[in-house]
Amino acid sequence: MHTCTDAFDCFVSRVLPKRTGPETVRLFRTLGSHVHLKADRQLHYPDDEPTLVFLCDGATKLVAHASDHREQVLAFHFTGDLLTLPAHGAHSYTLEALVECDLMTFPYAQFLQAAEKHQQVLTQLLERSTVSLQRSREKTLTLGRKSALERVSSFLLSMAERIGRGEGSEVKLDLPMSRRDIADSLGLTIETVSRQFTLLRDQGLIRTQGRSGVTLLRVDELDRRAGHLRVAA
Amino acid sequence: MHTCTDAFDCFVSRVLPKRTGPETVRLFRTLGSHVHLKADRQLHYPDDEPTLVFLCDGATKLVAHASDHREQVLAFHFTGDLLTLPAHGAHSYTLEALVECDLMTFPYAQFLQAAEKHQQVLTQLLERSTVSLQRSREKTLTLGRKSALERVSSFLLSMAERIGRGEGSEVKLDLPMSRRDIADSLGLTIETVSRQFTLLRDQGLIRTQGRSGVTLLRVDELDRRAGHLRVAA
DNA sequence: GGTGCTCCTTGATCTGGATCAATGAGATAC
């Protein structure tokens, strides 16, 4: 759907304001690095300073590592997303490619400095950061107070919004992440996730095709299963 | 520790750059509203547009409401914090005072417009929003992958960082929130929270005084209980 | 088009934290 001849050009057209001067574009070019990641590879980045990443093409997961070998997926990202990788604090973080990816990385502090003269870039950073925060808050509610079925339903609806292809009343999804990734994102085990998929399939709310294909047949019912307010009726 | 003769002045000195012109200060004054909240009262704000809140003095909780009567505390805030209240989406949100509070509220969109000419304000908004996101991500890990004991230990350490008073190797806390609030923040029940407090007390890691007083006696051991990486040694 | 692997599904059992049910202890009002 979206192709870029060059990763940096893609960044420019998606993030920088239309009428950015060529000298500014050059400045950002010197700061950024183009990285190509094969599926399952993780981005290496300095762990003492935050990094800004623009995902030109592909899908990634941001993973937090607890002390032992437990992992929590904090967020999934798709083509066009801009994200900030935190410096490692009490826990460590990695960004891992779900499929083959093209991304641009920038040292956060330097990027911010370069953006200071361009409030549209700052505004956009702020806006995207707010969206991330909003998603993270929804996830907090999901992990803190929802049952396994509600979590999986919420997940499917959220993916439908981000990468779904509507076809009539149905929504088709091609999930780039494994059941393990979904489980690690929802604070469940793969077995439990699998059982909820089976449940939803048996209730006629979804159809599955192979490992990654999912069709949402009854979005309204899924909304109800997810415990969303808006479907009070 | 921190007192303001006037809420708006407090906002000016804590958020706006030092050398902001008087006409700009006046502009922000026309946008903001001063609100005084008694303990347990919630802030009323329009549910169709986001609101920016500066907490001049006091402590608040941001609560997400799931469809039925389950509640999830998304974040606690203390004097000096700047936060964005999301417009209501799939779930609804409320900001509630834990103690008597003074705050300044601004319509988010208008505030942003006013801040456009002042990149220092934008930068600060971005910075604070990044801190919120970082906290929210830590919470995600906590809710998704940690045991009850780890959650309570993490909570105490996080509170120690934000409102703790160090006294030698000990840290004293005066928690403004109830056990219910803590439970709702950690995705647990009050009974479970209480049991973890008892456990930590029996192990000699904390001491409690009344309902709200907590002294952390062994921060290093708490770090270990919380499953933090940095205390590998 | 098989062969081998990895990932997913399904079933049986176990358990951490929820739920249910009394006390007990702080705070507030009188």
Next chain:
DNA sequence: GTATCTCATTGATCCAGATCAAGGAGCACC
């Protein structure tokens, strides 16, 4: 000081989801 009410603690039981344990299905590579 004491009555009262709310909030916190402690104990007994229960259950959703984890863990353990096989199969089965999709997919890549030869």
